[in-house]
Amino acid sequence: MGNDPMIEVADLTKKYPGRTAVAGLTFQVGRGEIVGFLGPNGAGKSTTMRILSCYLPATSGTARVAGYDVFTQSMEVRRRIGYMPENNPLHPEMRVREYLKFRARLKGLGIAKSRERVDTVLEQCSLTGVSKRIVGQLSKGFRQRVGLADALVHEPDLIILDEPTIGLDPEQLRSVRQLIKNLGGKHTVLISTHILPEVEMTCSRVLIMRQGRILAADTPDNLGRALSGAHQVVAEIAATAAELREAFEDIPELNDCDIAPAEGDYMRCSVTATDGADVRVQIYDMARARNWRMRELTRSRLTLEDIYVRVTRPDGGEDRN
Amino acid sequence: MRTYLVLLRRELGSYFVSFIGYLVIALAIGEMGLCFFSLVQSLLNVPSPLPLSELFFATPLFWLIFLTTAPVITMRLFALEKDSGTFETLMTAPVTELQVVMAKFSAALLFYMIMWAPFIGCAFLVRHFVNDPSVVDLTTMTGTFIGLFLLGCLFISFGCLASSVTKNQIVAAMISFAFGVSLFVISLFADQFSSIGGLVTLAFQRIAVTDHLQEFARGIVDTRQVVFYLSATGLLLFLTHRVLESRRWK
Structure with a gap:
């Protein structure tokens, strides 16, 4: 990572009439990082990206990209970013190569340079085969890659992608994610999404947003570790719900248990222990002591999805930050 | 300047790859032909001293x-880009408003x-068939x-303004059509009220x-x-520029 950060956002606020989209956002993104913005719809992800890409001004606070202020030095910033807005708008009447060439020239590349770069990004985004096709007639996956190629064409320092994988089929998803992943190191990438596996697969750092605030910011692994104190144990035991509940009372570390009928005579119990204690042994002992049959005993690690749900839950998720 | 030319080329090109561009040209040629036909017909019966x-x-x-083509040509300029979202990719590229x-x-x-x-063609046609060169000469054509x-x-500049204030192409076309019709009607009024005089009539005559x-x-x-015309165009383009810029004031 370089000396000075690629993105510096300090106390950024954006108010729309009657609504605050972004409330006092502060974060930094270092050079070469791939950072994921994660949050439910309306969390302020797109607004933040629009401010960073100089499309909208902030109500207050500052945002700097590569050391340039997005409002007062907007031209310098715009030269250094590749932005793909939500829904990836393109000119449907143009041909792929023609469109990319237009965009490259618009972003200030010379004729020879733009030709060379267009060839490179066509290759990079596996678009060479469709370079003469009309954009409006391409499938969603190809169109998405055209948008991505557009964001890359002028070799920007920072690439901002707003929900780049929305509406893609699994095969296309994989290729687009791989493409994004390959961009790290050379470019700084900021992507927004509400698809969790995407963040786990591609991002080196996650910023979880809700209602215009950052609730958590860390690597996916660290976030998992930070919250692993509350992991769950799942056991399937052949006993009645009442018996089980009574038996669980004897285990002091147990915090919470959820018992639901499973296949056959078994009950599926999801229990949460306090303080990161491992209650698997106690549960096994309990079942053996009472001569209950048990067919499953697993500890589930919290997935990013659990973290996300915990953090973004409206009722007091903030205290976990 | 280079950015301007790149943009200009795309904008002009988009007229010639779109259905609407050819529709406008076809309609204009059709109407021009009809005009020309009715003109020649009436000249057959009553000779006129006026140039063609x-x-x-x-x-x-x-x-x-005149009144129909300008709105159709301009309606998509900004409205379509705003509607499809390409305005966002355009304005986040290093280009000025x-x-x-x-x-x-x-x-x-x-x-x-x-x-x-094609109008030049009509003029040449007449010139070819009449003996009097004063019917169509370079001065009047210029x-x-x-x-x-x-x-x-x-x-067109009013059409730009109309297109910049809305996302809807139809609305943009209606606004600029209403503007054209009002100017046309004002011209008619100016003719009718010319005997009355007064400041309003004078104003009407100036913009007839x-x-x-x-x-x-x-x-x-x-x-x-x-x-x-040039100052009015300048004003309208300035207003359009302000409308685009206003996004950055909010």
């Missing part, structure tokens, strides 16, 4: 072309002038095209586009009118 270009503008059909406004305006104006090109250009500047065009068609290029 002036007679042409006196036919009501001509104004139909001024470059965008000027490129879109010039592309529409160029297309509009290309649309009038005057005519200067007039068409200046009126075009005004109507039909009268202006008649004069241009006679080969008279009055600087007052040139200044009027």
Whole structure:
């Protein structure tokens, strides 16, 4: 990572009439990082990206990209970013190569340079085969890659992608994610999404947003570790719900248990222990002591999805930050 | 300048790859043909001392072309981009609002002038078949095209403004059509009230586009009118620029 950060956002606020989209956002993104913005719809992800890409001004606070202020030095910033807005708008009447060439020239590349770069990004985004096709007639996956190629064409320092994988089929998803992943190191990438596996697969750092605030910011692994104190144990035991509940009372570390009928005579119990204690042994002992049959005993690690749900839950998720 | 040319090329190109571009040209040629036909028909019966270009503008059909094409040409300029979201990719590229406004305006104006090109053909046709060279001469034709250009500047720049304030192309077209019709009606009023006099009538006469065009068609290029059209165009383009910029004030 370089000396000075690629993105510096300090106390950024954006108010729309009657609504605050972004409330006092502060974060930094270092050079070469791939950072994921994660949050439910309306969390302020797109607004933040629009401010960073100089499309909208902030109500207050500052945002700097590569050391340039997005409002007062907007031209310098715009030269250094590749932005793909939500829904990836393109000119449907143009041909792929023609469109990319237009965009490259618009972003200030010379004729020879733009030709060379267009060839490179066509290759990079596996678009060479469709370079003469009309954009409006391409499938969603190809169109998405055209948008991505557009964001890359002028070799920007920072690439901002707003929900780049929305509406893609699994095969296309994989290729687009791989493409994004390959961009790290050379470019700084900021992507927004509400698809969790995407963040786990591609991002080196996650910023979880809700209602215009950052609730958590860390690597996916660290976030998992930070919250692993509350992991769950799942056991399937052949006993009645009442018996089980009574038996669980004897285990002091147990915090919470959820018992639901499973296949056959078994009950599926999801229990949460306090303080990161491992209650698997106690549960096994309990079942053996009472001569209950048990067919499953697993500890589930919290997935990013659990973290996300915990953090973004409206009722007091903030205290976990 | 390079950015302007890149934008201009795309804008102009988009007219020629879209259905609407050819539709406008086809309609204009069709209407022009009808105008020309009715003109020649009436000349067969009653001879006229006026030059052809002036007679042409006196036919009501001509104004139909004028009032309908300008809104159709300009309606998509900003409204479509705002609606499809490409405006966002455009404005996050290193381009200034001024470059965008000027490129879109010039592309529409160029297309509009290309649309009038068949009119030269009509004039040559007449010239070929009549003995009197004064029917169609270079002065009146130049005057005519200067007039068409200046009126075009005004109507296209208003179309730009109309298109920049809305996301809906139909709304944009309706606004600029209403503007054109009001100017046309004002010209009619100016003719009718000319005997009454007064400040309002004078004002009406000053902005009577039909009268202006008649004069241009006679080969008279009055600087007052040139200044009027160019300054009005400048004002409208300035307002369009402000509308685009206003996004950054909110």
